[in-house]
Amino acid sequence: MPTKVLVAYGTTNGSIARIAETIAEVLRKGGGVLAEAVPAHSVTDVESYDAVVVGGGLYGGRWHKDARRFVRRHGRVLAGRPLWFFSSGPLDASATEKEIPPVLGVRRVMTRLGARAHVTFGGCLEEGAKGFVARKIVSSGKGGDYRDFGQIEVWAMDIGTELVSGARSG
Template identity: 55%
Template sequence: MAPVVLVAYGSTYGSTAELARTVGDTLRKAGLLVEVRSAGLVRDLTPYAAVVLGGALYAGRWQRDARRFARRHRAALARLPLWLFSSGPLDSSAAQRTLPPPPSVRRQAHRLGARGHITFGGRLDERADGWLAHRIVASGKGGDFRDFVAVSAWAEGVARELRTLTAPQA
């Protein structure tokens, strides 16, 4: 059976889940077998040959399910090829330049031996629950700043790397 790539995500309002589905679709188009799942629902990593883990950023920290996933599966993730992504800036900064991961995500990437990390723009609109989310949107700072072309391009790079890792050795 061909190796399966897990794309796991921590998402509160669905924006990061949509980014994860885009990553998964791009990896599939590159010929890889992929499962896209909420990080909170994954209990075992043994079926997977590689992992892409994404989390929505809130005040410089990943969404709770992404943090818990990284902590719960730390030993397995350290043995698997791993890429990380974050989503969250509610402006065009992620599209204009490479943003470094927040310190908490940078520490996770280092601990887990991640092969790479990227930050994509986020989305926050009037459908979001909560007082703070409504205040942000009402202040005019909400919107959709995701760049799906950039997400696909990044995932194509992950696919190229995965193919070189899994290519038969001569």
């Protein structure tokens, strides 16, 4: 029986949705894994999933509110499943160049729920972004798309390998 994986995400401007969809697609292509990407705010039940990946954009040093609420609401079930976290935020190449540790709130939840790993991917903030601060960043020329889909795919493949083999990696 294939492993069923939920990739839940919190996003304001949609860039984290594309990361989550990429992760789900890579997991499906790897074989033996059924994966779906779903906005965290719309998930009502995680009981039917064998493993969960949760991601959120970083805003002012905090994970997106939908990702935070998701792990709070489903914490009991998440603690009993293989669990991975990702963040997206830096509007530069730093996430591709070095490992960026999780922000404090994410680190605390990882410890509490026994998450296997966390990665921070580059962010994306482009013309049409919602929010006053986001629009100011874009209009000042400091926006852009810093997501590295090669990095995202490799991370997702590692999760798929771990799930299919039963091995536990970092």
